Amino acid sequence: MATIKHDCEWFYASISAWLEKGELTDAISVITRDGEPETLLAVVRSYTDFNVYYCNGKPYKTYQHAFAAIGAAIDRANPEHKPLNDNWME
Numbered sequence: 423m424a425t426i427k428h429d430c431e432w433f434y435a436s437i438s439a440w441l442e443k444g445e446l447t448d449a450i451s452v453i454t455r456d457g458e459p460e461t462l463l464a465v466v467r468s469y470t471d472f473n474v475y476y477c478n479g480k481p482y483k484t485y486q487h488a489f490a491a492i493g494a495a496i497d498r499a500n501p502e503h504k505p506l507n508d509n510w511m512e
Contacts, residue, residue: 426463433495450465460483464495478495
């Protein structure tokens with residue numbers, strides 16, 4: 423069973439760790455809360471414990487906003503490639 427921890431610092435640290443390894447795609451996701459399908463959370467899998475996910479602690483109403491938060495976290499961790507959209511268009 424997976425655990426979600428609401429810890430913004432570990433959310434950013436985990437994104438940085440996965441970016442460094444180059445395997446971020448499988449580690450990030452947007453999920454719903456149990457009993458609250460209208461509430462979305464941006465999460466990243468722990469780099470050291472695959473049964474733990476970290477959330478930035480903010481609920482979202484749309485996938486667009488949740489994924490934008492993940493994109494902002496990636497840009498923060500990888501500023502030399504900010505914004506990611508520049509790389510996708512090349």
